[in-house]
Amino acid sequence: MSSNLNEENVGGYSVAYSRDDTYFPIYVMALLAAVFLGAAWFTGGWYWLLFAAATAAFTYYNLPLLETGRPTIGANQYGIFLQAFGLIRWRAIKEINLVPIADRAMITEQLQIVLNVPLASALVVDWRKQPLYRALMRRPWRLDKSGFLQVNLEPFDQPAAEIHGTFLRMWRYYRS
Template identity: 75%
Template sequence: MSQLNEENVGGYSVTYSREDTYFPIYVTAAVAAVFLGAAWFTAGWYWLPLAAATAAFTYHNLPMLESGRPIIGANQYGIFIQALGLIRWRAIARIDVVPIADRAMISQQLQITLNAPLGSALVVDWRRQPLYRRLMRRPWWLGHDGVVRVNVEPLDQPAEEIHRSFLRMWRFYRS
């Protein structure tokens, strides 16, 4: 088990989908390059904050281009989430898919309720990221109530299928 890392987790895994996620990232990268070029050719410093802002947005969303890297999944030890770690099965109290209303759209969110503090629930802790990855998008966030939340909309499998697979594995490995 000591050889588990974010690229080699085994078991059931889900990645980012290849649908429309690339387009905004490539567009903002091109816009950042245009702003940088405008700053260079016009010698206008006022283009640099625009270039920096669009480049920062692109950099933050770069993990969405890693469609071959597992984002979330499960194996015999528990549920793994990129940039979080491996949550052991016995530390999970509930696994739910909750619809979240955000302005004019409804998205699906996987909520993993823990029955232990996060530090003791993790078998393997991947929260310490290399310096270059710390400002990049994380697929999870921890609520004040100790619930790990994962937005499943950009993933390559439907929320119901992910939920069903996690529940089936949770019931099997917990017993």
């Protein structure tokens, strides 16, 4: 495998966050953080700093949603890659499922990747150790207690069924 394989240079099929108006609240919260900071400056009230810190933290956490040109999840001949997680080799994957999740009044779809080996031996490249400035930002994946790797497919620029179908086709082709 190429030694220059990193999160920005993965090749193959990749999916990024979609660029639409649903991320408008991130910009609003950034503006509110600036307004609260200005209020703290002009009034001298320290309590405004609490509001500024909370809204700035929300903005900082959700900043990756605005990185629409960066590959977030995808697959290549080596396996499935996830931003801030790594590259999972094809033979280490037992199942790839598309699961509907009821969340309040809506249903979102989640990709569940089940491994048949321990995580340490499943990863070809490990990207879980992130730089300090990215450590507290949103990640597209979650590793639950039962060992399933879960990826919420709602914020991506392609339909969930298409992402799942492409992963399944590539998994069947490359693991044989």
